[in-house]
Amino acid sequence: MKLRLLHLDGSLKEQAPFWDEADDPEVVDLSREGPAFRLWACERRMRAFAAALPEAGDDEPRATFFGSGDFHHLCAALVARLAYRLAEPLTVLHFDNHPDWVRLPPRYHCGSMVNRLLEMPHVKRVITLGPCSADLDNPGLKGGNLRALSEGRLEIYPWRHAPSRTWGRLRSGPGHRWEAGLLYWRNLGEGDFDAFLDELAGRLEGQAVYLTLDKDVLPAGTALTNWDQGEMPLSALLAAVRRIGRAARVVGADVCGDYSPPVFSSNAKRISAYFDQPGGGHPRERRAAVNAAVNRAIWTELRGIA
16 A cells, blocks of 8 residues: 655654655645645635645555545545545545544534535445444434435444434444434444444445544544544554454545644635644644554454555
């Protein structure tokens, strides 16, 4: 698997101990455009982003690291390009503390990325692992895509979350059970995680799978991000990548969730971040060391499974 470093916010440039060890990484510098991409982007900018990526070597799997989770919606452009070339059914395995399934504008937003994936004809299913956030509280009132969940095109497996109140009947699925207006989740942190991985790997055996990882799924301190963080241990995330990598054909991956001081292109984004993101930052030396170590561990697993 080829390593691609996408510089949007400077966070990866701080992590030389991570990427200096890679063998000739592909580097794309879009740092000047970073504030315009942060949190959300218009259709025109998304097309410009896709056009800025080198086409050479597209037949090789890529692991793209691109900094803060504020840019997670760029995953949609990466998957669209890959799915078009593959022209076969694709499952996206999504690690995140947030479901990223909001059906509210703007269209290309880090909180609505999963919906853009589900619109693609070759993406047959998105499987989200690890969310613990309040986004799953009363999800129907917060714009959550309950229809996709009920249809089985979207599966969500929180690491730990209380039952969620819903309005209207839903079909039960592999990751949830609906009963009397409540979604009872299959919490991965409360069961046999190895058995779950065996089950999931059996379902994905030999299939094309794309991995998208936001490090905010990890506990605070294990990684340092711009968002509230979950409870999935790093060991569990790495075990999942390793187990699925042995069973499925991993055709690409992306990794985000580094911390970077927020720089926005508009007051609307600044206000949105004020309400959505926890305040405060992290000292530069600490965030670089912590996130470089996590990125190195993730890259080691990705490189080993391709």
